[in-house]
Amino acid sequence: MEFKLTSNDFEGPLDLLLHLIAKNKLDIKDIEISVLVDQYIEQINQFKEYDIDIASEFMEMAARLIYLKTVSLLPKNEEAEELKAELTGELIEYQICREMAKKLAENTEGFKTLIREPVKVDIDKSYKRTHEKEILMKYYFEAVGRGLRKLPPPVEAFNGIVHKKIVSVSSKIVVVLRSLKRKSKVTFKSLFEKSETRSDVVATFLAVLELLKDKRIKADDKDGETIITIDKAG
Secondary structure, eight states, X not given: OOOOOOGGGOSSHHHHHHHXXXXXXXXTTSOOHHHHHHHHHHHXXXXXXXXXXXXXXXXXXXXXXXXXXXXXXXXXXXXXXXXXXXXXXXXXHHHHHHHHHHHHHHTEETTTEEOOXXXXXXXXXXXXXXXXXXXXXXXXXXXHOGGGGGSOOOGGGGHHHHSSOOOXXXXXXXXXXXXXXXXSEEETGGGGTTOOSHHHHHHHHHHHHHHHHTTSEEEEEETTEEEEEEOTTO
């Protein structure tokens, strides 16, 4: 009997990524993006196949991984290294908080008390990050308070949706085509220069992919840069 994972098994996209890293025995400090993104997308498609509701944060991470995989294929791309380092840092920090929350859960009686005899602790000077107690408490409740999911979400949970401007892919398709109408050719990197939010970057990237798929534009490498032009043969 084959066991199928559901989205309820994961606290969020970082939790799913850590599961895939452990499953494939990857080095969290040197992630193989090509392996990770393919299996992440496969898992998301599995959620859809079984009609499981997928939170928007899972889809946002999927777009983020696809973009990272794409820029990693470009020659001498510093942005790819920066994005990979950012994701690695988030995964390491999340893993530490999750492990700490698990230890707290093992040594607590309910949610009210924590009893621990004082012990001498050697300071680990190799780790430079610091964590506020509110963050540790947040991950503690996520680890042991699965029942809290049944409660109505707080108003703050909608701030990321209501307060952030959603950028549509269709609007970015218009922007890309207008840029090519004015200049006849542009660099791939220049298309993102005016992007102010992650949603803006993702929408621009998906717009380029859509135009390439429809053969309305083409991309060529020249002197280490990707040049975008109108595909006259399309």
